Amino acid sequence: MRQMIQLAQSRGIIVVAAAGNQSSRTAVYPCTYAGVVCVASHSADGSISYFSNFGDGVDLAAPGHSILSTWLRRVYPSIFTERKGYDFQNGTSMSSPYVAAAAARLLNLGLSSREVVARLLATGRPHRPPTAMPDPVEKTTLGGNLDLKQAWTAPPRL
Numbered sequence: 001m002r003q004m005i006q007l008a009q010s011r012g013i014i015v016v017a018a019a020g021n022q023s024s025r026t027a028v029y030p031c032t033y034a035g036v037v038c039v040a041s042h043s044a045d046g047s048i049s050y051f052s053n054f055g056d057g058v059d060l061a062a063p064g065h066s067i068l069s070t071w072l073r074r075v076y077p078s079i080f081t082e083r084k085g086y087d088f089q090n091g092t093s094m095s096s097p098y099v100a101a102a103a104a105r106l107l108n109l110g111l112s113s114r115e116v117v118a119r120l121l122a123t124g125r126p127h128r129p130p131t132a133m134p135d136p137v138e139k140t141t142l143g144g145n146l147d148l149k150q151a152w153t154a155p156p157r158l
Contacts, residue, residue: 002033009035012113016100018092020053027057037103037117039096040141041065046128048139052092055140060124062102062146064095102148109152118157123150 005015019040020028031038038057041049041064048054049065069089099120106116124144 001030005030005033005036009113014100014103014107014113014117016096016103018096019058021051021091022053023051024053025055025057026053027055028053031057035117037099037120039092039099040139041090041092041095042127042145043130045130046125046145047130048127048141049090050130051090052095052139056142058141059121060099060143060146061127061141062095062098064092065090067094069094099146102146102151105148106151112158115156115158116151119151119154120146122157123147123154125150 008015014037015030015033015035016037016039017030019031019038020026021041027038030036038059040054040058040061041052042061043049043065044063048061052061052064066088067090069087071087071089073085073087102120103116106119107113111119121143124141125147126144127140
């Protein structure tokens with residue numbers, strides 16, 4: 001995996017990965033590889049989600065709580081109700097596409113991949129303390145919560 005990530009990066013591809021859902025400071029692969037943008041989940045209140053990994057090995061957080069997914073909704077017995085459509089999911093795998101999409105939008109401006117990553121990391125909003133469930137551990141990331149508007153309008157970083 002490391003070789004494929006290095007190959008992608010050598011071609012200007014930004015590699016974005018989910019941080020994991022163990023509510024731990026422990027880094028997971030491929031987030032531990034150099035240059036990979038590692039993404040945590042934050043809730044609607046701006047706090048790191050209760051399940052999300054966090055800490056120095058995590059670069060940014062993005063929405064990852066109650067995200068409409070492409071998973072088919074569970075069909076419950078017809079006695080209660082029959083539900084059709086797609087399910088809402090939680091997880092850092094729901095968060096990382098937000099960062100990948102933000103990176104794609106910035107690349108579309110003609111910015112280099114290095115400049116895109118620098119802007120994303122430099123322009124994040126601060127995390128907020130959780131409002132629903134107090135967490136005994138202060139959860140943080142290196143760059144805060146993703147803020148595409150700030151990244152879009154930021155002056156050049158490199």
